[in-house]
Each structure stands twice: as C-alpha cells, then as structure tokens.
Amino acid sequence: MSTIILGIESSCDDTSASIIKNDTILSNVIAGQAVHEAYGGVVPELASRAHQQNIVPVVHQALKEAGVKVEEVDAVAYTRGPGLMGSLLVGTSFAKGFALARKIPLIEVNHLQAHVLAHFLQKPDAQRPVPSFPFLCLLVSGGNSQLIVVRSxxxxxxxxxxxxxxxGEAFDKCAKVMGLPYPGGPLIDKYAWEGDAAAFQFSKPRIAGLDYSFSGLKTSFLYFLRDRLxxxxxxxxxxxNDLCASLQRTIVEVLMDKLIKAAKETGIKEIALAGGVSANSALRAAVQDMExxxxxxxxxxxxALTTDNAAMIAITGWxxxxxxxxxxxxxxPFARMP
Incomplete structure (x- = not known):
C-alpha cells in the first residue's frame, strides 16, 4: 500500500518541502536565502524571518509539483533538530499545525539521521542502488563531521x-580569511581545479581513535596566509588557486584517513558519503579511488541531495x-544533539 509523506526542513537557512510516495520523490522544493551573503554567514534572526515568509509557498509548490492534494497526505515529517532554534521553530510549528488540522500522524526527524537515509530515496524514472546493512557513513557538513555505523x-x-x-566550517572560515564570499566551500572546490594541490603544506591534527579536529588546521592556514601577505x-x-587546492587536499586527507581506519576496524566495505561537504569533488574522487x-x-x-532538503526528512519519516x-x-525542537 502506498504512503504519501510531506517532509518539512528548516534547520538552517533553506526552507524546503517535499512529497514522497513510499521511497520515491515526487517533489523536492527548496527556497534559499541570499540575504546572508552580505554578512559572510547565516544570521539566525534573518533566517527565521525568511522561513516564516517561505514556508507556506514552498509547501504549496511541493504539493502542486507532486500532483498531490492536501487530503491525500498520510503523515507529515519535520526536522526537530539539530539546527538554529528560530528556524526550527518555524518548521516545527507549521508541521504541527498541518498534522493537527488534517488529523494525521506527526513524525519528528533528526536532521543528521536524515542525511544518512537520503541514500534510500528513489526517482520515479530510475532506480538507484542503495547501501546494504550494515554500512559505514561519513557524514560531513558545515556543522558536523561524523563516522556512523548504520545497522538499519x-x-x-x-x-x-x-x-x-x-x-564544512573549516572550508567556509578559511574561505572567509581569503576574502571569498559566503558560502566559501564550493568556491574553494572550484578554484582548486586550477591549482597545485602540493604547493603548500598545512598542519594536520593528531587525534587518537576515530575522532576529528579541524580547529588547528584553520589556525595553521590563518597564520600561513598572514605571514605570506x-x-x-x-x-x-x-x-x-594553489591555496585552495592545498587546503582542500589537506581537509580531504584528514577525512579519508579516519574513514579508512574505521573501515578497517569495523570490517565494513559498504561505504557511504552524506552531508553538504559530500558535494566536494575531491572528496567524492577520493572515496571512489578507495573503492x-x-x-x-x-x-x-x-x-541535489547533499545539501539540506526535505526529501531526506520525508524518507526518514517514511x-x-x-x-x-x-x-x-x-x-x-532542539538546537544541539541531545
């Protein structure tokens, strides 16, 4: 029997709504917020106000594109956290009101769990392979870097x-030091294509186990650039271009070293990427090389599924x-991981 889920995502600066039928995406609408570019980062107060303006039109558009009527929705899934509290409150309030008015189930979703489960989304016209359980997922985004064993x-x-x-924070903050506009991560990736990845060396953290650290790398980059200038x-x-290529190589090497170690320790060879930084071309190439x-x-x-989007919320809700x-x-809602 088919189940139609409305997904609502509002954890940061993108307002998104999606309709899925079982595991298949019928629509996935995202409204961005260009207002933050002038500030070099997301301003929470401005983000929550923009969500209030965008949420109704985005949900309307998602239903329209999917060809689904309001009364056909079986449940509404929403991002409960983590994220910006003001932004989360907008999505949470809308989802609660929608579910209450329609008398349908309300489903809370952990934003990070949803990034991982985005791998199980399908398109109407093409089936894509999905990971087998258990699999190891490297989740990398602006606010999180995690290695996750997914058993189900x-x-x-x-x-x-x-x-x-x-x-992701290391990419964006180093980009800001270089004078690049926000968000800086995609620009570093772009300029790195024309640069020499071996031109400069930056310090790598020495952290035991499978944990990550990027604060030292940011400091090393800042001091290096200050001295050269x-x-x-x-x-x-x-x-x-050489700076971008060298920085990108260093961050990818740090991520891959721990991923390789985790794969060895767990014995898992089903490996997935997730999160906004999984769009980085060098990281994607490094994972494919290890394959x-x-x-x-x-x-x-x-x-399209690497950034924050409501389809990943909907599939988790399903x-x-x-x-x-x-x-x-x-x-x-909760701003940080409980």
Missing part, C-alpha cells in the same frame, strides 16, 4: 566525530511511519 534505517551508532570544528601583499591574488583500491562498495548521493514511531504535539 533507525539504528545508527556514531563511532567518531569532530571534537571542535566541522570540515606580509612578505608579498599580492600573494593572495597570485596564488589563490577501486580497497574493494569498497561506495554510495555517493546526487548533488521509515518511522512503517514502524509506528510518531511524535506528540508537545515535542520541542
């Missing part, structure tokens, strides 16, 4: 995570719907 859609164990900054005021303009060299079976999400895991109207 709703059973996951974090075996390694950042102890300070995330990989003292010697040559035109250094940035002359070596921008050839180590016999991994790798799963890399479509670019798995929970089948288990009867529903949320109450009293559930409050």
């Amino acid at each position: 859609p709703l059973e996951m164990e974090i075996v390694g995570q950042t102890i300070d900054d995330a990989a 003292k010697e040559n005021p035109d250094f940035m303009a002359e070596r921008r 050839r060299r180590r016999g991994w079976r790798t799963y890399i999400p479509d670019l 798995f929970k719907y089948r288990k009867g895991e529903f949320s109450s109207q009293e559930a409050a």
Whole structure:
C-alpha cells in the first residue's frame, strides 16, 4: 500500500518541502536565502524571518509539483533538530499545525539521521542502488563531521566525530580569511581545479581513535596566509588557486584517513558519503579511488541531495511511519544533539 509523506526542513537557512510516495520523490522544493551573503554567514534572526515568509509557498509548490492534494497526505515529517532554534521553530510549528488540522500522524526527524537515509530515496524514472546493512557513513557538513555505523534505517551508532570544528566550517572560515564570499566551500572546490594541490603544506591534527579536529588546521592556514601577505601583499591574488587546492587536499586527507581506519576496524566495505561537504569533488574522487583500491562498495548521493532538503526528512519519516514511531504535539525542537 502506498504512503504519501510531506517532509518539512528548516534547520538552517533553506526552507524546503517535499512529497514522497513510499521511497520515491515526487517533489523536492527548496527556497534559499541570499540575504546572508552580505554578512559572510547565516544570521539566525534573518533566517527565521525568511522561513516564516517561505514556508507556506514552498509547501504549496511541493504539493502542486507532486500532483498531490492536501487530503491525500498520510503523515507529515519535520526536522526537530539539530539546527538554529528560530528556524526550527518555524518548521516545527507549521508541521504541527498541518498534522493537527488534517488529523494525521506527526513524525519528528533528526536532521543528521536524515542525511544518512537520503541514500534510500528513489526517482520515479530510475532506480538507484542503495547501501546494504550494515554500512559505514561519513557524514560531513558545515556543522558536523561524523563516522556512523548504520545497522538499519533507525539504528545508527556514531563511532567518531569532530571534537571542535566541522570540515564544512573549516572550508567556509578559511574561505572567509581569503576574502571569498559566503558560502566559501564550493568556491574553494572550484578554484582548486586550477591549482597545485602540493604547493603548500598545512598542519594536520593528531587525534587518537576515530575522532576529528579541524580547529588547528584553520589556525595553521590563518597564520600561513598572514605571514605570506606580509612578505608579498599580492600573494593572495597570485596564488589563490594553489591555496585552495592545498587546503582542500589537506581537509580531504584528514577525512579519508579516519574513514579508512574505521573501515578497517569495523570490517565494513559498504561505504557511504552524506552531508553538504559530500558535494566536494575531491572528496567524492577520493572515496571512489578507495573503492577501486580497497574493494569498497561506495554510495555517493546526487548533488541535489547533499545539501539540506526535505526529501531526506520525508524518507526518514517514511521509515518511522512503517514502524509506528510518531511524535506528540508537545515535542520541542532542539538546537544541539541531545
């Protein structure tokens, strides 16, 4: 029997709504917020106000594109956290009101779990391979860097995570130091294509186990750039591409070293990428290279599903719907992992 889920995502600066039928995407609408570019990062107050303006039109568009009527929706899934509290409140309030008015189940979703389960989304016109359980997922985004053993859609164990900054944060903050506009990560990836990845060396953290750290790398990059600019005021303009390529290589090597170690320790060869930084071309290439060299079976999400989107919320909601895991109207959003 078919189940139609409305997904709502509002954890940061993108307002998104999606309609899925079982595991198949019927629509996935995202409204961005260009207002933050002038500030070099997301301004929480501005983000929540923009969500209030966008949420109704985005849901309307998602239903329209999917060809689904409001009364055909079986359940509504929403991001409960983690994320920006003001942004989460907008999505949570809308989802609760929608579910209450329609008298349908309300399903809370952990944003990070949803990034992992995006691998199980299908398109109407093409079936894509999905990971077999258990699989190991490297989740990398602006706020999180985690290694997760996924034993089932709703059973996951974090075996390694950042102890300070995330990989995406390192990309964006180093880009800001270079004078690149927000978001800087995609621009570093773009300029790195024309640069020499071996031109410069930056310090790598020495963290035991499977945990990550990127704060030292950011500091190393900042001091390196400051010293070079003292010697040559035109250094940035002359070596921008090499800087981007070298920085990107370093971050990818840090991520891959721990991923390889985790795969060895767990014995798992089903390897998946997830999160916004999984769109980085060098990281995707590194994982595919390990597939050839180590016999991994790798799963890399479509670019449209790497960033925050409601389809990943909806698919997580679908798995929970089948288990009867529903949320109450009293559930409050959470900004950080509980």
